[in-house]
Amino acid sequence: MENYLIKPSNEEAARFIKARAASSVLLIKAVMRVDYEGRAKAGLEAGSYLIMIKPDGTFMVHGSKKEKPLIWNPPGSRLYVELQDNALALLSIRSSPRERVIAILHELEFIGSFDVEHVDNKVVGTESDLVDWLVSNPGFIEQGFTVLEREFETAVGKIDILGRDSRGRIVVVEVKRSQAGPDAVNQLKRYVDHIAQKRGERPRGILVSPDISSSAYFYLKTNGLEYIKVNRNLTSLRKITDYS
Amino acid sequence: MENYLIKPSNEEAARFIKARAASSVLLIKAVMRVDYEGRAKAGLEAGSYLIMIKPDGTFMVHGSKKEKPLIWNPPGSRLYVELQDNALALLSIRSSPRERVIAILHELEFIGSFDVEHVDNKVVGTESDLVDWLVSNPGFIEQGFTVLEREFETAVGKIDILGRDSRGRIVVVEVKRSQAGPDAVNQLKRYVDHIAQKRGERPRGILVSPDISSSAYFYLKTNGLEYIKVNRNLTSLRKITDYS
DNA sequence: CGTGCCAGGTGCCGT
């Protein structure tokens, strides 16, 4: 059941929040001061902000800009409502790591309680989808390439695809769904080095991504690694052998 | 000026949104279908969700769980409002990369326009703070350590602190504010390798963080790198020389 | 604008 309070008293607000926080998404507009202390520390000067509290414990204080809340506590946090002399205090506690958000609400402008879906959204076009496609179409990587393992676990991390080329040489494939940077090259190099040390023979290393920064490409090349460029939407894929 | 519409008609809603989207944060509760297409693709079945639109172009569709929106477009996106036969369509366009969020609102339950602060929040306790402290207290890293450069730029990335130990040996210091994983070790190793190749002499490499995963520690040790553990709040710092 | 990298990252899926 939707319900709204406009300029409620602190008592009304406290009752409302306590009654509905467990089942509905709450939106609160008020003049407030907010402080956060935990892994880091932050605070908001007194002003008008928008609080969103979800039934799963998510607590967010939004300003007029940006996607991320100014201050927040993640799902699983516990909410405490406390009436003070001239204010309503909302306390959100996260247990591990210990983090605390305190909002002292002064002038309550609006509170709404909203019943919304609790769905798990499905996203298509992730790295996992790209790996799936490559496993189903191993010939794309190169003629005669065969997949040995997917998500192959090593002591230094999981290898996206471990395979073998047409001449029998082991190939480590690392896939990135967006532009590859030095980190991605580093990751591939780490796997290659590990396999080399383990098997006594150096495998080939191939980075697959829709794009790569120029310095990352240089870093890749100077380490004897290879690059395959794919189109973002997996159509009209092509390879880059020379970058200059 | 705050304003609220409860169960408005599509025409009312369209007028309201157009009038206020540029200056206020809008909150819309409705039964809707939402689709996203861009770098990836996602869609929401028809249901009740909460839309938050900020004056900077941020467009978010929230469900009842999690901190992140189910579907969103970031700041800078442009909003289009369009009256359809039996629905109100909200279109959010991001230009680069090209991304599109379309929400078809069927039963409008509530729209509110809220004037909130546009502040930039200041957070204390970041990695930068930790690096600052180490630069001011170089003796903490070890007796006789001196700082040569901070944020030293190389072809393979920026080194947090480049210094020299009491015996004149170059030291690469990489700082992490939270638990270090294989990536962090990899990063340090990359810098060390780079300096080694550049100068013809291998520098020492020290990772500084409040924690390190055991496999990352193993990876670090097998590469001849060193670790210093610091307390999260910079008090009672201590070093780990042996981890077993 | 691209490149690099931190983030109170968050979320997901393992062991």
Added chain:
DNA sequence: ACGGCACTTGGCACG
């Protein structure tokens, strides 16, 4: 729980 890693990562600072 801890660990490893992707994410429509977002956000920032610097070239």
